[in-house]
Amino acid sequence: MELIWKFIEDFFKTTEGSLNLLGKAVAIAVIFIAIFIITRVVNHIVDKTMNNRRLTKLQINDRRMNTLSEILKKVVKYILVFIGIVVSLDLFNINTTSIIATAGIGGLAIGFGAQSLVKDIITGFFILLEDQYAVGDYVKIGGLEGIVEELGVRVTKLRDFTGELHIIPNSNVQIVTNRTRGAMRALVKISIAYEEDIERAIKVLEKVSEDLAKSNDNIIEGPTVLGVTEFGGSDVVLTVVAKTKPMEQWAVERALRKSIKEAFNREDIEIPYSKIVVVDGGKES
Structure with missing residues (x-):
């Protein structure tokens, strides 16, 4: 033990007993290693707390919980790094109190120039x-x-x-459309020829909708056949x-279109498409 203290005295301290340059460098390295370890421990605690939230009375959805945990981790990291910088400056006998006070006065001086930054932060909160x-929402x-x-x-x-990757200052967030919250709507429009029996086509659609509702877990309600909603130039x-789970409306629409096309093929129900009629000598071809 005495050898260790002698080694420290010889290599890391001056004759007056204070830390020399090497000693201060080692102390700073130890401080930031400790900050790194503490940050990892805090992150682990936060993650564990969030993972065990179902055992508590916290009623927060997964996406909001993930967002809160990420922000909490960042705040803790910034605070610890700030403390590490202040302690490191103290080792070099720099008056950090005056620096903090000066920073406060300087903050007032540049406050008008930093209005957008302050607005970003306030809007973010x-x-x-x-x-x-929250993180993971489609907006x-x-x-x-x-x-x-x-x-x-x-x-x-x-991320589109x-x-x-689009980076948007929070102060620019004014109108938000969140496509993830609550049930979403899947909407499919199908055209049939004017010559087709509308009631028969509707019955085929109802059968397709009934079968899909039983086989597709992403459907919450429906699908419901609304009937004739539009008359086109050559089609009805x-x-x-249908109501679907968030972010599943497009998959349900694709499944509906596929099933409807297959059913119409089986039942010989014509879906109109562009045709070219050539008249030659009074005969169509």
């Missing part, structure tokens, strides 16, 4: 507080839409279906609607 959307913000990949206190990151339009 209200988005989270009001649960407007439309202004002219952009996609999956919320990250919700921070300053920006929202959307082409893979592009029938409409089928």
